[in-house]
Amino acid sequence: MMQHNLLINNEWRAAASSKTMDVVNPATEEVIARVALADRVDLDGAVKAARAALDGPWGQLSARERGRLVRKLGERLLERVDEIARLETLHNGKPIMESRNIEIPAAAECFEYYGGWSDKVMGETIPVKGNYLTYTLREPVGVVAAIVPWNFPLLLASWKVAPALACGNTVILKPASQTPLTALALGEVALEIGLPPGVLNVLTGSGSQLGQSIVEHPGIDKIAFTGDTSTGKGIMRGAADTLKKITLELGGKSPNIVLADADIDAAIRGATMGIFYGKGEVCAAGSRLLVETSIKDEFIDKLAARAKKMTAGDPMDPKTRFGALSSRKQMDTVLRYIESGKQEGATLVAGGARTDIGTGKGYFVQPTVFADVRPDMTIAREEIFGPVLAAIEFADIDEAITRANDTQYGLAAGIWTRDIKKAHYVARKLQAGTVWINTYNVYDTAAPFGGYKQSGFGREMSAHALEHYTQIKSVWVDMNF
Numbered sequence: 001m002m003q004h005n006l007l008i009n010n011e012w013r014a015a016a017s018s019k020t021m022d023v024v025n026p027a028t029e030e031v032i033a034r035v036a037l038a039d040r041v042d043l044d045g046a047v048k049a050a051r052a053a054l055d056g057p058w059g060q061l062s063a064r065e066r067g068r069l070v071r072k073l074g075e076r077l078l079e080r081v082d083e084i085a086r087l088e089t090l091h092n093g094k095p096i097m098e099s100r101n102i103e104i105p106a107a108a109e110c111f112e113y114y115g116g117w118s119d120k121v122m123g124e125t126i127p128v129k130g131n132y133l134t135y136t137l138r139e140p141v142g143v144v145a146a147i148v149p150w151n152f153p154l155l156l157a158s159w160k161v162a163p164a165l166a167c168g169n170t171v172i173l174k175p176a177s178q179t180p181l182t183a184l185a186l187g188e189v190a191l192e193i194g195l196p197p198g199v200l201n202v203l204t205g206s207g208s209q210l211g212q213s214i215v216e217h218p219g220i221d222k223i224a225f226t227g228d229t230s231t232g233k234g235i236m237r238g239a240a241d242t243l244k245k246i247t248l249e250l251g252g253k254s255p256n257i258v259l260a261d262a263d264i265d266a267a268i269r270g271a272t273m274g275i276f277y278g279k280g281e282v283c284a285a286g287s288r289l290l291v292e293t294s295i296k297d298e299f300i301d302k303l304a305a306r307a308k309k310m311t312a313g314d315p316m317d318p319k320t321r322f323g324a325l326s327s328r329k330q331m332d333t334v335l336r337y338i339e340s341g342k343q344e345g346a347t348l349v350a351g352g353a354r355t356d357i358g359t360g361k362g363y364f365v366q367p368t369v370f371a372d373v374r375p376d377m378t379i380a381r382e383e384i385f386g387p388v389l390a391a392i393e394f395a396d397i398d399e400a401i402t403r404a405n406d407t408q409y410g411l412a413a414g415i416w417t418r419d420i421k422k423a424h425y426v427a428r429k430l431q432a433g434t435v436w437i438n439t440y441n442v443y444d445t446a447a448p449f450g451g452y453k454q455s456g457f458g459r460e461m462s463a464h465a466l467e468h469y470t471q472i473k474s475v476w477v478d479m480n481f
């Protein structure tokens with residue numbers, strides 16, 4: 001069995017308490033690794049190392065040299081893609097196709113992209129009144145803690161670690177307790193490419209304890225968090241005492257709107273992929289399908305047929321497109337929501353139960369579709385974070401917009417139509433950080449991603465993320481002789 005320590009100051013250290021926690025493969029229910037359980041004492045060590053690195057060799061490195069190291073992180077990740085993708089699938093249950101072909105390469109690309117930014121983050125000279133030379137410096141924020149969830153463990157870490165390092169910060173990375181293995185692999189990669197000590201520290205531990213200690217720690221300057229909306233609210237409250245800077249990428253209940261004039265087959269594919277990619281454990285999942293009444297019956301029939309054809313498979317098999325939910329807890333949550341959908345009177349047209357892949361083991365749930373969902377039902381309002389689609393009908397475009405926006409969340413949205421005017425009209429009206437037109441679930445490191453409303457604030461990826469990892473200093477020089 002794999003055993004892992006904490007990465008602090010470029011050394012692998014056991015937790016000061018010597019405690020460990022088990023990592024489970026959700027497709028087999030077997031314990032596959034044991035990792036150190038860090039607490040406040042280990043965090044103190046990591047913060048000390050991260051602070052020293054800022055004042056030491058890392059802080060003195062030229063921006064170009066720093067960028068080269070960040071790019072090397074990406075290159076090395078890509079060299080090890082097979083092995084790291086395997087780890088991602090082992091601890092998360094996602095199909096190896098998703099880890100190997102999409103997510104680990106995307107994580108590597110994120111480092112490549114931000115490595116390119118390092119020497120292009122510039123200040124400005126400002127024409128002020130009076131005889132002064134006034135300019136700005138864009139400096140690192142300091143010690144950044146990245147707290148990430150279990151659904152895209154390495155990719156969401158890279159969205160934070162890459163811009164943070166590119167801008168000259170140092171990082172303490174805390175992966176979710178269920179999925180620590182690829183964050184630790186990133187730590188190995190950092191050692192391999194010669195990142196100086198203390199620049200990237202990886203602490204595995206529990207959210208409620210280690211996570212809480214991070215929030216309270218006076219030596220941490222910024223928290224970049226992705227996770228549940230309620231956890232995000234707690235982090236915001238907790239960060240107030242030390243006035244840490246925070247960015248929050250939180251939950252979603254994203255609407256995927258199909259107008260009657262859409263390319264129906266394309267919309268079916270988009271709706272299916274929008275909810276079943278990543279087993280629906282995707283913050284931007286198109287979990288509310290809004291369908292125009294005139295095409296509803298045909299659309300739901302086709303969608304249900306497609307969902308029924310998707311069967312769960314062994315996540316390690318390259319042909320599998322639908323894997324295991326990430327944990328027993330998550331499976332139980334999803335099954336509870338399915339029950340509530342049935343009880344509140346929605347019509348179950350596909351799935352609706354736990355399943356397995358012939359082994360009798362694993363946290364597999366069938367791809368599930370509910371039709372005739374009313375907007376006030378629990379499955380239409382709460383983030384399920386699993387393979388459960390709630391289909392709601394609407395009569396016209398304005399009703400579609402009202403229903404789409406009738407949520408506390410605002411992460412993403414989709415719109416399917418052949419009418420270009422309607423597409424852009426709806427895109428402007430939707431309260432969401434990302435709108436996809438005739439597509440769904442596409443991302444690129446160069447395009448910003450983040451939430452409106454209670455889906456959080458701050459943007460990840462793109463040049464916009466750089467703002468969250470730098471602070472601006474105005475410098476005034478008296479030019480009077």
Ligand code: NAD
Nearest residue numbers: 148149150175176207208211212227228231249250251283
């Ligand atoms: P979570 O909030 O339970 O955990 C996220 C991380 O926070 C984990 O590392 C966890 O250990 C840590 N944590 C837990 N309690 C903490 C506390 N009190 N203080 C500090 N840290 C704490 O979320 P999850 O269940 O791992 O992830 C699922 C959620 O993430 C969903 O709501 C999903 O929508 C959201 N998500 C959002 C995005 C986005 O970009 N907006 C992307 C992926 C996932």
